[in-house]
Amino acid sequence: MSGPTEGNNGSALRNKAKRQGEQPRQQNASPAGTKKRAGHTAQSAGAKKAGGAQSAAAPRVQRPATAREVALEALVKIEREEAFSNLVLNSALQHAELSRADAGLATELVYGTLQRRLSLDHALSALAAKGLGKLEPWVLQLLRLSAYQLLFLDRIPAHAAVNEAVAIAKRRGHSGISGMVNGMLRNLLRRRDELAPEAAAESAARPALRIALRHSYPEWLVARWIAAYGEAAAEQICAAGNAPPHASIRVNRLRATREEAIAILAESGIEAAKSAVSPAGVVAQRGGSLADTIGFRDGRWTIQDESSMLVAQAARPAAGMTVLDCCAAPGGKTTHLAELMGNEGRVIANDVHPHKQALIEQQAERLGLTCVEAVTGDAAELGERYSSESFDLVLLDAPCSGLGVIARKPEIKWTKSEGDIREIAAIQKKLINGVAGLVKPDGRLVYSTCTIDRDENDRQISQFLKDHPEYTLDAEWPAELLESLRSAGAVQGEFTGALQLLPNHFGSDGFYIATLRKRTV
């Protein structure tokens, strides 16, 4: 689901967020310093777009891109193409020739700038005579990433942040732009206390606006979370979304135990411990890239968020079952189901995108799982493709708004709207209704999402249960799993068979899981 998030930030930035109880962000890509540059650097691509830092006839002298230039290019691309931050950044780091520390800084700048966009724009708009709307995209991103350093990072001297920004502006634009960047950032330094997020939040009239300004979220989203979970929880959710995500693996029980995986990681210099959430999970605390390990290559583990690992566990597949995973790519939960089945039985893994079939097949092969069959099709049409009541277990890990994975993809805060939630909830409804008939009597239907919006989750399932009296919620989850969920307060009172895991419960992704059983007639 989410791209790999591995390793620790070599630069170990201690920032203002850290002083407020958060951890420095982990580097979200394999260390780039060892890779040779391939193709254009982020810097050379930028120079071309700025229109003439070098003439077409001049020999191209490639100067290594700096951490800030790599971050700037990535930010421009993420916004222009509405691309996922983790994919853009990983690719940018692979092409840049940065030291480990600089790759850490670029990562911090990209994620921090995306996370704190509201606070940064709030401060910058007070300083921009003509507002921010007319600025060229790269100038706006340069101002944001520089303001992020001035307002949120302690370890970077203010003069370094300003001087670097002015130097980039000079290389990319005309002198008017570098003068404006210089003036605005020096003004920001002078008025730092007055323009800080805390000061803005204190003057907010509404609770949703106060939380939005303090933690940098759209007010409509905070208002939705307050309505769903209350004010205190909404604020905790927002804070958790700004904290660095955990880097975790799911151990393939057919090839290793958690203890063995922890020992193998230690040999590669990665300090790791058992997950408090998932019985299959191991969380890296310090060290390098989890994907760049022998244990990953030889199929002893898969990189997966701890919450995501709960889905297959809650589904309780057994050896010999016939299982359908309706929205399966890239295969994280498919392969977990197959592992829990001891590779015995049949797991049909469907996805609508033909190119994703190979992703599922590659994962199954890497993990040694021969019971997986990857197929392509629209999940809404699976009800016509397979005989009714032919599966022991059907998993619908539905496409969703992704509001539970904001810590990994902070751009989601700014790209999603309430209209998007309505649209995706309608698709989810169509998909779950479409596959409900495929489950055998006494079989299970598992519905999951990586969002925390009630319209996509518990309200979706309440409506489904009204429309399908042949189904009930099934509370039979593995005891070990329920115990850990209770100890974190994620499950309170009697467990019903549906779980809304919030990002603030364990620091893992926000996830919803409902297990349903079809009655026998």
Ligand SMILES: C[S@@+](CC[C@H](N)C(=O)[O-])C[C@H]1O[C@@H](n2cnc3c(N)ncnc32)[C@H](O)[C@@H]1O
């Ligand atoms: C949440 S992701 C699934 C993640 C996957 N279960 C895993 O654990 O790796 C949702 C997937 O649904 C697929 N998808 C979206 N609409 C679909 C549809 N109508 N039918 C089948 N798959 C669909 C997307 O391509 C995407 O891969």
